[in-house]
Amino acid sequence: MVDADRFIQEAIEEIHEEVGGANAVIALSGGVDSSVAAALAYEALGDRLTPVYVDTGLMRKGETDQIRETFDYMHSLRVVEAKDRFLDALDGITDPEAKRHAIGEQFIREFEREAKETDADYLVQGTIYPDRIESEGNIKSHHNVGGLPDVVDFEGIVEPVRDLYKDEVRDVARELGLDELVAERMPFPGPGLAVRIVGEVTEEKLEVAREATYVVEEELEEYDPWQAFAAVLGKATGVKGDNRVHGHVVAIRSVESRDGMTARAQELDWSTLQRIQSRITGELPNVARVLYDVTHKPPATIEYE
Structure with a gap:
């Protein structure tokens, strides 16, 4: 099991080192993984971090309102209405892997657009260890790992919880003092309802x-x-x-x-x-x-x- 307090200190230092004096955007979905990554990055970068929630049209009922309420303390939160672009990207696709790749690429393009507007060079995301195992093991491509396009317009992608399992991420969320609604929230897939x-x-x-x-x-x-x-x-x-x-x-x-x-x-x-x-x-x-x-x-x- 992870030593949550020690992990938090090391993760904040790592984000500092990776991003340096640059700006970053964080891919915020409302799930515990991205919420923990956002909290860590916010501690490390402060106003140089822009949280970006992309409303893909593939989200749970009431998700966008929940995001605005939960993360209103991050005054730079940007909500991107992208439903039409995601549905266009998925039009006619039936193969599961093709769906995941289409969603992964569209997500990156949305974050690249937001990064240009906020002069950000880095993308922070809440990739966790099972995402990497399943993508690298050819089980399924997670949109934020194997589903990423070959060309990404960022100096780097920062993944502070990449070595944690879900239960360990929850431990870190509790240590960070995140709301119980976030820390104990049921997992939801990155590609959203498209994979349901x-x-x-x-x-x-x-x-x-x-x-x-x-x-x-x-x-x-x-x-x-x-x-x-x-x-x-x-x-x-x-x-x-x-x-x-x-x-x-x-x-x-x-x-x-x-x-x-x-x-x-x-x-x-x-x-x-x-x-x-x-x-x-x-x-x-x-x-x-x-x-x-x-x-x-x-x-x-x-x-x-």
């Missing part, structure tokens, strides 16, 4: 994934899962009222884990599953059926793409 949609990403599928995930997170809060969400798999025939519908198939995923490298599907009460499916099919008229994913990691990954 099997096949092409569309606005309709995004809305289904967003609303269904909101239901799952709300209903499973008492189970305290490491991660829980809904994914959109495809379409199937169903019946609503007296009418046939050809609607979306939604999979519920809820797992227990320590660091995300392995995970076990949670055993949920039948009544809980029925309540979730009733809400999802009732609140989303274009959903025909709901499934529960009982697969552990391995052989599955936690996310779908």
Whole structure:
């Protein structure tokens, strides 16, 4: 386990050394990884750090408002509305790796644009050790590692938590005094809801994934899962009222884990599953059926793409 106090001091010194007297932007997503990286970089750089949150249109329900509220103490916070650019970049793409690379490249271009406006030479991001293992091990390309384009217009990319596992990042977050909502927040993938949609990403599928995930997170809060969400798999025939519908198939995923490298599907009460499916099919008229994913990691990954 990490010695959180010692790590914080060493990370701040490392950021000082890497960035020197230059300016930097921090890729802020609202998750614990980027929040810890932002807090460390803010301690090291102060006003020379510009936090940038990119609203990709692939985020959880209410995410942008949550970001503004949580990080309002960083007065230089910039919120970039980039939904249309990300959806254009994903248009027609169905391959999971191609999706991740398209998202990774678009993220970098957004941060490059913001860096030019703030005269920043460095990018700080919250890459953690499992991101590197899965990207380098050819399991899947994380948008901030294997999904990065070959040419990046920064003098350097600074990754202060790159050697930590998720549980260690949480320890550092607590030591930093970050709000419990941030320190204990459920993981959310960097590519967002795009990797919870099997096949092409569309606005309709995004809305289904967003609303269904909101239901799952709300209903499973008492189970305290490491991660829980809904994914959109495809379409199937169903019946609503007296009418046939050809609607979306939604999979519920809820797992227990320590660091995300392995995970076990949670055993949920039948009544809980029925309540979730009733809400999802009732609140989303274009959903025909709901499934529960009982697969552990391995052989599955936690996310779908």
